Amino acid sequence: MKKYFLSLFFLFALGTAFAQNQQDYSNNATLAKRIKALADQNPQLVKYKSIAQTVGGKDIWMLTIGTGKHEQKPAIAVVGGVEGKHLLGVEMALGFAEKLIKNAKTDSIKTLLGKQTFYVFPNMSPDATEQYFAKVKSERSGNANPTDDDRDGKTNEDGSEDLDANGKITAMRVLDPTGKYKLNPDDSRSLILADASKGETGKYILLPEGIDNDKDGAFNEDDEGGVHFNKNSSFNYKNFVAGAGEYAVAEKENRALFELLFDAFNVYAVVTFGPVNNLSTPVTFNPAGISKRIITGWFESDAKANALVSEQYNKITKTKDAPKTQAENGDFSQWAYFHYGRLSFSTPGWWVPKVNPDTARKEKKFTNEDPTAAYLRWANSQGIANTFTPWKTVNHPDFPGQTVEVGGLDPFVLINPPYKMVDDIVTKHTNFIVGLSAMAPQLDFVNVKTEKVADGLTRITLKVMNTGDLPTYTKIGDRSYFLKKIVVDVAASANQSFVSGRKVQSLESIQGKDHKELSWLIKGSGKITISATSPTTGSKSIEVIL
C-alpha cells in the first residue's frame, strides 16, 4: 500500500540476538533489570519510572521513549500484562521497547523517535504474573488485594492445592453419575461436555485441582488472586463478580495507569497485548451500537481507521487463523476506545496454530471443537512434550469412596508459546507498531493563498490538512474534554488587525487525509505567523507575507 512500510517492514528481519539470551519469560526482578539496563544504556532515548506499587509490593513500570519534549509529540501507548496469565503480553511490550531502541541509529527509527513518543507499560499485573515462577505453577489473573471472591465474608479461604505434587495446578476429574463431562473421542486425554440433546451421558465432574477448604461445595472459588486488572476498567464493568473489585477502577494498577493516560493528551493510539484481538479482524460498524445513550459499538469513521490498521497488521505480522475473541467485562482495550476515546488496537500476539491431521501419525480430522485437543496435536507436531500430565488417581478428602484423578494440560501453555518462539513474535509486532506510527495524524498547511483585496487589506486562505492516515482524534472522543482540539493561532503584530476571521480558534477533529479551510481578512502589512497545534499532531506553523 505505501512505500514507507516496505522499508520498515524488513528493518528487523535480519534478526538480532534476543536480549540477555533468555530461556524463559521474565519474572518481575528480571523485568526490572531489563528496563533499567535499557534506560541506563540509552539515557537520551529512554526514561523509566514506577507509577504505582501494587498491594503485593511490586512496581508498575512505565517507559517513556523518544527525544525532547515528549508530551508535545504524538504518542502511542503500549500496554502489556493486562491479563495476568498472559506472560507473552509482558514480553511483547518490553520487547518492543528493546528492539525499537536497538534500531535507534537507523535513519527511519531515528526520525521516528524525533517526531513521536512511545509510552510503554510492560506489565499491569505483576502480582499475578509472578505466579508463573512460583514453586507450584498456577494461572492467576488477580492482584494481591485480598478479596472475598465468593462473597461469603471470608477472604482467600479456598485456594488450589497441588494434589499430585507435580508443581502445577491442573485439573481433576471425578467419576460420578451426575458428571457433565465425557472423554473427547478425538483425544481421550481431554474432556468435553456431553451433549444431552444428542442423548449423550456425562461421566465425569471436572474441577480445578484442589480441596474444598471452606466446605461450601465449590472448589478453589476464593483463591489468593484478588482483582483482575482486565476486569476492573469502567467500560462494560460488571459488579459483584469474582475478580472485578468492589467498583470499577478501584485498584491501584488501574488508577495509576488511567491517571497517567488521561494526562497524556498526546496519545492518539493505544496498543494492548492482551486477550482481545481487533487487529487480525477489525471491528465492524454497527449502527445499533451507537444508537443508545451508552455507546457499545465503534463509530463508523473509527471503525474505518481500525480496518486500515488491521490491514497493515496482517501484512506486517503475517499472522493468520486468529480465533475470534470476546472482550470480558471491564476489559482494558475496550476502555481505551470507549472511555479513553483513543484508537485502541489489541492482539494476544500468539494463538495455538491450526495444524492439519498428520496422516503418518494416523491422525484424523477433529469432530469436536476442543482447544486442549487442538493444542496437543500442535504440540506433538512441534515436538513439545511434557505439557500434559496423564490422569492419575489420588485420594481426595472431599470425595470419599469415589475415583478422583488429577491430570490435564499445564497451566499457561494455551496462550503462552514456548519461549524460543517469542523473539520472532516480538520482532513482528515491533514492526507493526512502527508501521502504525507511520499512519499517525499530522498537520500541514496546504493551498496557502494571499489576495490583495484593497490597499493594505489582504485575504489569507489556506487548508489545514491532516496528512496522516488516522484522525487527529476519534469520533467517539468528539465530546470528551480529555481530547484536545486543534488550536489555530494567528500571531499578528501591532500594526495588523483582523477585519474578518478569528485570531484564535479551535478546530474539531480532522480525519486522515482530510482538511479544513480557513480564511482571514487582515489589515496591515508585513509578516504574519499562523500556527496549528494539538497534542496528538504536534505543532505546525507558517509565515505569510501580507
Added chain:
Amino acid sequence: MKIKQTFLLASMLLFTSILKAQDSKNFLAAVGTPPNPKVQVSWNRYNDYTAITAICKKLAAAHPNLVKIESMGKSFQGKDLWVMTITDTKVGNADKKPAMYIDGNIHSNEIQGSEFALYTAWYLAEMYASGNKTIQSLLAEKTFYIAPTINPDARDNFLHQANTPNSPRTGMLPIDNDRDGQTNEDGFDDLDNDGHIVMMRRKNVNGRYKVDPTDSRRMILVGNDEKGEYELLGSEGIDNDGDGFVNEDGEGAYDPNRDWGWNWQPNYIQNGAYKYPFSIPENRAVVDFVMKHPNIAAAQSYHNNGGMILRGPGAIEDMDTYNAQDVKVYDDLGKKGEEILPGYRYLVVYKDLYSVFGGELDWFYGGRGIYTFSNELWTGYSMYNKPNGEDSQAQLYSFDKDLLMKDAFIDWHSFKHPTYGDIEIGGFKKTFTRLHPGFLLESDAHRNMAFSIYHAYNTPKLSVDEVEVKDIGGGLTQVTAVVSNQRMIPTHSSQDVKNNIETPDIISLSGGTVIAGMQVTNRDMNFTVEQKLDPTNLKVSNIAGNSFVTLRWLVKGGDKFTVTVTSKKGGIASKSN
C-alpha cells in the same frame, strides 16, 4: 501577671453566672428545641469551612459521650473532610449499630445542605443532653455519621469569591472546558468589584427584552409583536483568553455527583463525569468511609433546590435495579417525608427529574444496598406557603420586596465594558433563588432533620423474641428461636440479597453441642431447611421489615441457651431461655 489572671478568672466567673442566670430565669423553652444548648449556633446564616470545622469541634468537645469527629480524608486542596459519629457511646459499639449517613454540599453552590446536616448533629446532641427521651433512645439504638460538607474547597470558593447562585457547582480540580489546552483561563469577572456576579444588559432597540412594568428590576421577554429595549449578555465577565468567547472556561466544571461507581459513564455520555468512578478525591474519601462502615443502612445527601425528596434510579437504564419490595419501603418513607416537609414532593430521579449516570444515591443503593434519599432543599412554596411559587419568576421579586427588604437584588447600574461598551449590571445575589433566606433556614433544617430521624428510626431493629427449649428424647434438646425485625427497613435490601453485597445475618446458638441446625419456614407444619455446614451459626439472607424468621437447633447437653443475632446493617441482639 497575677492581677491579670485574677481579673480574668473573675470576669469568667461573672460571665458564666450571667449566662446561667439568664438561662434559668429569663427564658421559657420553646417546645421541640434544645432549651439550653451547650453549643450556641446561629441557624440563620451560612458557614464557611473554618466555621463548620469550629462547630463540629465544639460539639465534640461539649458532648464527649455523644459526638466524635474524624477526618474521612483530604479534599483536593488538602482540607480535612470532617465526619461526626453521633451515638450514645455508653450503649453498644457505634460501628455495630444500624446507622444513617448524612452529607451535604456535594454541589458547591448548594451550601445549605451543610447547615442542615450540622443542625441535625447539633439537635441530636443537645436534645439528648437536655433529657429528651425520644432522642436518647434513638441514640442508644442508632448511629449517625454526619459529614457537613464533602466539597469544602469549592464551598469556600462559593462563599468567599464573587459568584452567581449557580457557580461553582463543581469542585476545584482544574478542567479544560473549551479543550484548548488551558485550564480555568476564562471564568467570570466581578467587573464592578462588588463581590457579586450578576447579569449584564445593554440597551438595544432590536433587543428582545424589556423592563417589567410591575417591577423595574426584572427583565422580561417581549411578545412576538412587540419591540424590546434591551439585550441580555450573560453573567458578568470578559473574554479573558481572547478566543472570542466570554466565561467559557471557569473554575472546575465537572460534576461531583456524576462520579459515583454505579453505572458510571464517561463525560461524553454523562456530562460532568470526570476520569473514572471516584476519580474525585472527596468522593473517594466518602466511599472508603462507607466501605469501612457496613452498618450504614440509610443515607441522605442534601442538595438544592426545588423541594424534592429524591430516590433512585438515577438512570432509566437502571430501572430493574429497584424491585417492588424495596420500592415499597422507599414509598413509605418518602410519603412520610411529604407530610413532614410542606411543599416537598417525593420523586424518582430518572423519570421526574432527569436520567443521569453516576449519582451518589445510585452508588449507595446499587453498590451497597443502602436506602438513600437526596433532598433538594428550598422550595418556592415557602415564600408565601402556597404551591407553584417556584414556577413564577415574578414571585421572587415580590418576595424579595415584601419579606427581604430588597436585600437579595443588586440594582442595575452602568458600567463600561471593554468589549460590549456601555452596559448595565444587576441581578439577584448568589444567596438568593437557590438558598434559604435567613428566617426560613432553621425551620426547614428542623423539618429535614425530622425526616432523617424518621428514616434512621426505621433502620432495622432486631430482637430475639422467643427461645423455646424442648426435650425430644434420646438425650437431644430442640431449641427454637424467633428473631424479628421491628422496623420498616429490612436487614438486606433486595438489591443486596440479589448480589450478596453484605454477608448474611448470623443467628448463633451457645450452650450445648449443636448436632443440627435449620431455618423453620413453617413452624406449624414443620417445614425446615437444614444448614449442614456450621449449624451452630445459621445464615439468614435477610430479615424483612416488620417480619421475623424462625430457627431451630438440635443440641446435645446443656440446658441454658443463648441465641444471638448478628447483622451488619441490623445490629446485634440476644436472648437466653
